[in-house]
Amino acid sequence: MADNKIYWSGLEELDRTPEFERIESQEFPAERPVDEFLSDDRLQRANTGRRDFLKFMGFSVTAATLAACETPVVKSIPYTNKPEEITPGVANYYASAHYDGHDFVNVLVKTREGRPIFVKSNTETGFGRVNAKVNASVLGLYDSARLQQPHLNGEATDWASLDAAVQAGLKAEGRKVLLTGTVMSPSAKRAIAAFTGTTGAEHIQCDAVSYSAAVEAMSVDYGRRVFPSYDFAQAETVVMLNADFLGTWGDHVWYTNEWSKGRRPENGGMSRLHAFESGMSLTGSNADRRTRVKPSEQGRVAAALLRELTGEGSAVQLDEAVMAAVKSAAADLKRSGAKGLLVAGDNDLATQRIASAVNRAIGAVGTTMKLNENAGLFQGDDKAFSTLVADMKAGQVSTLIVDGINPAYHSMEAEGFKAGLEKVGMSVSTALFADETASRCTAMAPNPHWLEGWNDLQIEADRVELVQPAIQALYNSRPMGESLLVWAGQGQDWYTYLRQTHSAGYTAAAMYTDQDWNTGVHNGFLAMAAGEQNQAPAFSGADLQGALRSVASRKGGAFELDLYRKVTVGDGQQAGNPMLQETPDPITKTTWDNYVTMARPDMEAMGLNTYIAQEDPASMVKVTVGDKTMELPAFPQPGQTPGTLGIALGYGRGEGSEAIGKAAYQVGEGGDHLADVNGNLVPIGKNAFSLVSGMDGIPSRVAYDVSIEATGETYPLACTQIQHTYMGRDSVVKETSLESFLAEKSVKRGDASWNKTMGLNVHDDINGDGEINALDKKAAGEFDLWHDHPVEGIGHRWGMAIDLTSCIGCSACVTACHIENNVPVVGKDEVRRHRDMHWMRIDRFYASDWDMERGEAEGVGVISTYGKMEEPGANPQTVHMPMMCQHCNHAPCETVCPVAATTHSNEGVNQMTYNRCIGTRYCANNCPFKVRRFNWFHYPGYDKFQNFNPAQDAIQRMVLNPDVVVRSRGVMEKCSLCVQRTQSAKLEAKKAGAPMVDGSAITACAEACPTNAITFGDLNDTSSEVRSTYDNNRTYHALEEVGVQPNVAYLTKVRNTPNS
């Protein structure tokens, strides 16, 4: 049966052979002779054969490859205890204030998960509007070149050792000097007083860019050594003499918005701006009448104005054209009376005193020009500084503490200062970087970045602005005030000291309970009790004849020089900030360099290249000022006075390869830093501060006699715009005069002569005259190939309006957009190749002296006329036109994408889906505005960009906005109308269960605009500001006849040009 079946494993088992039984009895098989095998010493001698080697190698490589296949684990650590105010994904804003020696402005700092990522103006409770430098400065916070701890004799050290060394130094014999920029902080002033009182040190203030002549003039005329507070909002006529008050001069972050308040044509009138200058400044480009004068004539223009107004002085020598302009300006000033204003930019006492006399003559003192009692900006004392340098060189200075300025770079006596520094026993710098001054000092006691520490600032008597930290200090830094207190032996925590400044009995117990303080921190300022001020002190009666004689006798040489500043790089403090370097200068549209601006006829006479483009480099010239020479490329600047040159300050930082940031140095095409023959890094541009010369001890940024020669060499410049006129295309730019505007102020949109709806001829009897002819026109907007997107009146429809009258071209929107949207920085070589990535650009158009009518009238022929129209006029009018994606309702880009990566949202926005994009670039080709930007390379990773792209730096990467994706190589990108902001505002409204409020969603550019030229909002919201602009008769769509129906509109530029 089945159960007695027997299975054998083999015949051996069946047969029960002895061999089988022996094996069966053993549970384990016989011992393997492992020891014997291993102890075989032939094995030791055996070589690994080729085959074995290959096998091992193959195995190892495979194993290593497989091991490498695992995705790297990135750990994100959640908060153990969530800070109350931080919700991941939700931004926090902190009120703060910014002051760097020039730009004094209240701000709101946006932080995400504890990282400051954006700075905007605090328009609700604050002063001034951020400019490009301020909103880009957030990048500087994360600069990995910043000093990370105190240093002594070039070695990293701790604070205790540094303090001991400084205190020892302070005990030495000799002058002890604390050298700072203008101090605006009450607490710092208190600490300085304590420090100087205890240690016997002196305090000297010196500004990077000196305004001492203006301050001195006030001192002479009114006995107050202050920089006047100008009220541009009230001014009906402004005359500027080389004072770029919209871009760089004075307290421009305050002036811009104020000035724009008087430039709204809808209000029935506009202030008028007369400009007299040699180079084209940002302010000059916005002038209603701009006159070209030479630097040596500035004083005489002021004198002529004075003579026109008061008859004072004798007739001055000026060109007829200049004289006519002076008469026109004087007439306007006279008419405006106390509502007129003259501002002069030259750091020259004679000119400033005459300017002051003009303001006095029209009665502006106390109205448009106020003199505060408390010292404000620009308190630098150049003479004290000169004496200090002399003493340093003589070895009489034992201790020097430098804060906030970099005299080894920007002083006209930089060489002397550097030489003197070597003889100072103990020199201390509190700079954030080991810059030109700090790297030569014995000790470096780094300050925190302004976003990292507490501070207070005061410019007006009735309020103190508070600076609060938006992030824990990244590095081991200490505020200058605290350092001073420690060195004075009064060591105290800076925060407590600051609090005590404002409430004497403050103790830590009151840290959170002082409601005034809490409100102050929230709002960004503490209100101060201030009595009634006399802002118009009596004139001292000082004699003006010397000044008038001085300006009358000035003679210029063949060439004169004006050293100006750019709105981007300024005085060079942020030379290592790649976003500022890459932001094109609003006038020349050139990035990453400085150059000599010249008038075209001068360049032609010298045989220099006047067409600068990708493969058309600029010609190098050698400029000689006194005994100093400088080689720079020459740039043809329309509007430049013939016989004058302009060079921007703020370049040439880091001539000794100082660690001031990777982006401050030139890179080669491969992305590595260039090095000169000595192995030094090559700075960007040249340091024009070295050309500043003293006039009576006051640094003068003009030179009346310089010479220039061509060197025969060339140098590439990277310009974002190479065609400078708009070729008579008045559907791109529309402009009119105030007169014509007022004449048709109330006509319906589309009917005004200066903004007529574009009509296209159709083969249909539209006008009903029974004939089909050229009169049969249909509005361009009525032609429809497609069904409209159902956005009108349904849900939201985002739109934007840009007022060309208000836009001054300052480029704050460009940097704001750059930071908000993680726009890649691509470097000079790529910009030169016309591949800048700016989503938001400002087109700067010059008027040409030619148009088709003139060509026809003069019988020049169409082709030649077009050629002539490419040339800007010699002193052209300028238009600044912000340009970004126009979010067309009939977008040409959307139809051509083969994979539908760019589509229209149901809120009217043209959206770009990066991860669907395959990069055919068809959309960019088909864009009439050319606003689409392609990722030509992997910017966050490719070597070419290693030395300036923030995304390639482990620390700088923290500035990236987490709400906006960093785009990969090969995809198209463009303005999204800050969709991340509208989405979050929508979410907020949804959470609140209420409809969105106009203004709750705002784009970065609109937010940054200091003149409110950009309005953003919901076009479907009938009460929104942007909706109302659509009914404004100045509103038009650029390139209307293409029929793309943009959601971005422009408002016709209105100029208040004088008739005579």
Add this chain to the structure above:
Amino acid sequence: MQQEAAIREPLILGNKTYKDITDDVVGPIEGKAPLGWKVMITITSLIAFYGVGCILYLIGTGIGVWGLNKTVGWAWDITNFVWWVGIGHAGTLISAVLLLFRQKWRMAINRSAEAMTIFAVIMAAVFPGIHMGRIWVSYWVLPLPNQFGSLWVNFNSPLLWDVFAISTYFSVSLVFWYIGLIPDFATIRDRMTKPLQKKIYGLLSFGWSGRAKNWTRFEEVSLVLAGIATPLVFSVHSIVSMDFATSVIPGWHTTIFPPYFVSGAVFSGFAMVQTLLLIMRKTMKLENYIHTKHVEYMNIVIIVTGSIVGVAYLTELFISWYSGVEYESYAFINRFSGPYSMSYWIMMTCNVISPQLFWFKKIRRSLVATFALSIVVNIGMWFERYVIIVTSLHRDYDPSSWGEFYATNIDVGVFIGTLGIFFTLFLLFARFFPVLALNELKTILKSSGENHKAIQAQSNKKA
């Protein structure tokens, strides 16, 4: 039996017999590769490798290695694409349209023209691929079912139409060419003595047995395919032209483009056929099959299409003025007087003036002149696309964005590389494939062979 007038120039010269034709065509395949061929293929494949290297560098680094910029988003890439597609037009035109019109002279040239077409279309297809920023997702242009939900291609986009047009054209051309090759492969198979080659040609010939039934089907399929291919000749380049014509860019947005592009394509295609065949007939000793008469016929096509192209150029100019649109008229004024006017005048000279020389019979029948002019025409047609693409883009609506395009070494390298790949493929074809449709040629030997014409002429005289 077909008849042809005795006074017509014979299409096959020399006293050829059927066997002579077979020997002449198949002989080179059976023999050893000549030194000249080896030298040439070495050179072309080196160039091809250089081109492949450039392409790999481009894909590895980014489109930025080309000279494109924010204003000019297409330049050499799409110029080369259109140029190659254009060249790829002659083959199908010759085999399909001339077949339908019963033009017997096509038999000597259709095989190589079709091979040229296929290789040119392959080269053309390279560019839309590599010009993409992210070639690794290029398959997204195909309407494939996907897991992205309802995500689909954009049927409004002319680039998508291109994908369909080019792939259809390529498939049909390939099938048409291959069908024609079958009887010839069979002939090679039958003569081949080496076993491996015999096996390969046996497989390639799909078991062709040469029976009447095979021939009937062969001819029917040829006619059907010719019917399908003929509209493609017109559709492909019409659609390519729509890449430009449907855009809003002045200089691109032109309704004349489809016919203008098609005639331009035939024009350049025939020029390229001339270039290739004039070399091939010499090196492969095919002078008796491809001779002055064939060249003359092709030159006539070149005059006709060249003149159409010339009229198109002038029409564009006229319309740009007549339209009264300032952007349009500026675009054309800029073409002939702006920074790229050199390209414009090269285009005008090469495409409009030079083919007019073919009105002279002497030039039309001169092989040297034809060869020279065929190259001139190809240069001109490359510049035509360059002019259309670059000069229209570099100065369009908004003057602030006006810019210029400068080619980089990689731009040049990729283009030269595709020439290398193309000629390498063509040389391989010349070596291993029957370069003439020998079985088809045999059908006209009795009607259009020189010796037969002579016999016919004598008998006519007697009668």
